[in-house]
Amino acid sequence: MTGRSNSSRERILENAESIVLEKGFHATSIKDILDRSAITKGGFFYHFDGKPGLAVALVERYLVQDDEVFSGLSEQAEALSEDPLHQLLIFLNLLAETFGRLPDTHPGCLVASFTYENQLLNEEVQQLMQQGLESWRQMMIGKLERAGAAYPMAGDVSTQTLADMFTAVIEGGILLARNFDENRLISEQVLAYRAFLRMVFGAE
Amino acid sequence: MTGRSNSSRERILENAESIVLEKGFHATSIKDILDRSAITKGGFFYHFDGKPGLAVALVERYLVQDDEVFSGLSEQAEALSEDPLHQLLIFLNLLAETFGRLPDTHPGCLVASFTYENQLLNEEVQQLMQQGLESWRQMMIGKLERAGAAYPMAGDVSTQTLADMFTAVIEGGILLARNFDENRLISEQVLAYRAFLRMVFGAE
DNA sequence: TGAAAACTATACTTACGGTCCAGTCAATGG
DNA sequence: CCATTGACTGGACCGTAAGTATAGTTTTCA
CATH class of the missing domain: 1.10.357.10 (Tetracycline Repressor, domain 2)
Known part of the structure; x- marks a missing residue:
């Protein structure tokens, strides 16, 4: 229960959604999401199961x-x-x-x-x-x-x-x-x- | 103007369309299309500009x-x-x-x-x-x-x-x-x- | 029959994408 | 005050995809 986690997770989701709506899910690379969300690959995989x-x-x-x-x-x-x-x-x-x-x-x-x-x-x-x-x-x-x-x-x-x-x-x-x-x-x-x-x- | 060309090209397009509608364009690899269309990469690139x-x-x-x-x-x-x-x-x-x-x-x-x-x-x-x-x-x-x-x-x-x-x-x-x-x-x-x-x- | 069109086959480059993992660091709680 | 946990960082790994190159083969039309 930290304040940090939820905000990162939510930030990732928000950016991911907007990119997915622009390009589609498959075409959205994890790197695309990382670049917009100020987080690293490890951080992403901590929050989501791929x-x-x-x-x-x-x-x-x-x-x-x-x-x-x-x-x-x-x-x-x-x-x-x-x-x-x-x-x-x-x-x-x-x-x-x-x-x-x-x-x-x-x-x-x-x-x-x-x-x-x-x-x-x-x-x-x-x-x-x-x-x-x-x-x-x-x-x-x-x-x-x-x-x-x-x-x-x-x-x-x-x-x-x-x-x-x-x-x-x-x-x-x-x-x-x-x-x-x-x-x-x-x-x-x-x-x-x-x-x-x-x-x-x-x-x- | 050969009969062969048109049928191959058409066959590729038909299969490509059906795969694209299943998975989306980006997720459709050229190989997916080749496998269904009985044609090789060279043949594909002969017909289409990528x-x-x-x-x-x-x-x-x-x-x-x-x-x-x-x-x-x-x-x-x-x-x-x-x-x-x-x-x-x-x-x-x-x-x-x-x-x-x-x-x-x-x-x-x-x-x-x-x-x-x-x-x-x-x-x-x-x-x-x-x-x-x-x-x-x-x-x-x-x-x-x-x-x-x-x-x-x-x-x-x-x-x-x-x-x-x-x-x-x-x-x-x-x-x-x-x-x-x-x-x-x-x-x-x-x-x-x-x-x-x-x-x-x-x-x- | 000869030239052009329509391919096959294979090999290769380049790049990127998803996944996993080892390690870091700050906060928490006993 | 130290062990644990949550929240990450950063990079190695491996497969796969697009595209290029090239050499050779078959088909079709004029």
């Missing part, structure tokens, strides 16, 4: 942080309205604003990055990624069901598919944003999804 | 093939209806069916894969990727505008954002499909997008 161990730690950390963002915005939305549908719509507005406020191009989603290298990653990482996607799905299913209890749902799309669409438009939006170097595109996708939900729930 | 040259050829080929699929489905849809909105809706149905018919998990999108390694790729590749995304956008803008000329559009979402959403749900759907190992998820996202468009155009 590169596979780093991958696990990266995903774990990413999912926790992500959950914090979603939870924070959910709480804000719930404080602003009593109505479950309005809460959902406000949540999406807040999320779009959050994406829009980013100063640079969105760095990307670690789960998406790892998805296209998943043959290299051990089963533990793959399970964590699936868990992450599942938790986003369940979060949205919860919001959609609460809204659906108060408002009839049109459009004949299953709640799960509607929930997955949340993840899909964000991941797709990030991809567009990165390629066109326009952050705006993520927010626009989130707001388009919001417009869809408004129609599904017959709101105006 | 790995950077391979990347360019891979994207070029991918975009052409992709365009062929979209064009084919568009033509089918246009043969089945005169109405631009119905053509669009049929097109999306055909696309969802195409995804659903895949025997294995969808291999993934090369543009998405390269997006998360774009620091490694030269400007030429990045430009090609952007061109590809732009052409998908323009294809959908065309379809949406033709439908919009015949039917009023509700929902206050810009045509471009609606067009980008096509790419977003597909890329997002592929990501979900790969992680959950359920191809169904792609088709569902395409059909959810279709349901959205139906509402936007007030169809029933």
Whole structure:
């Protein structure tokens, strides 16, 4: 229990994540990480069980942080309205604003990055990624069901598919944003999804 | 101009693409490709200007093939209806069916894969990727505008954002499909997008 | 048939990447 | 006050990858 350890470990993870999102996991060498993190190889191997161990730690950390963002915005939305549908719509507005406020191009989603290298990653990482996607799905299913209890749902799309669409438009939006170097595109996708939900729930 | 050349080159590209989609570009070694393609290093370097040259050829080929699929489905849809909105809706149905018919998990999108390694790729590749995304956008803008000329559009979402959403749900759907190992998820996202468009155009 | 294209085969250089290990040093606690 | 532990440093080791070189062989087309 030292103050030193946690800060080094966290610093390594933070730098590693940013490099991985730039270049991909395999292309990120341990030396890349060391150079940015002011630590040596030995220090790295003290904290992580090699590169596979780093991958696990990266995903774990990413999912926790992500959950914090979603939870924070959910709480804000719930404080602003009593109505479950309005809460959902406000949540999406807040999320779009959050994406829009980013100063640079969105760095990307670690789960998406790892998805296209998943043959290299051990089963533990793959399970964590699936868990992450599942938790986003369940979060949205919860919001959609609460809204659906108060408002009839049109459009004949299953709640799960509607929930997955949340993840899909964000991941797709990030991809567009990165390629066109326009952050705006993520927010626009989130707001388009919001417009869809408004129609599904017959709101105006 | 020999028959031999084209078949070897094509065989290399086909195998390279499938390995890249499994592991990512950087993690794909030239040897991996040689082993699957029954060719030697000399042969490979005869056809491509190293790995950077391979990347360019891979994207070029991918975009052409992709365009062929979209064009084919568009033509089918246009043969089945005169109405631009119905053509669009049929097109999306055909696309969802195409995804659903895949025997294995969808291999993934090369543009998405390269997006998360774009620091490694030269400007030429990045430009090609952007061109590809732009052409998908323009294809959908065309379809949406033709439908919009015949039917009023509700929902206050810009045509471009609606067009980008096509790419977003597909890329997002592929990501979900790969992680959950359920191809169904792609088709569902395409059909959810279709349901959205139906509402936007007030169809029933 | 002859020239060019499309290769095979092998050897080699260079560099880098992941891993492991032996040692250092400061703080902690008994 | 000394033994132990946590948090490292720095470098050796070994495999592997990209790319080069070169010499020779087969295939195809004109």
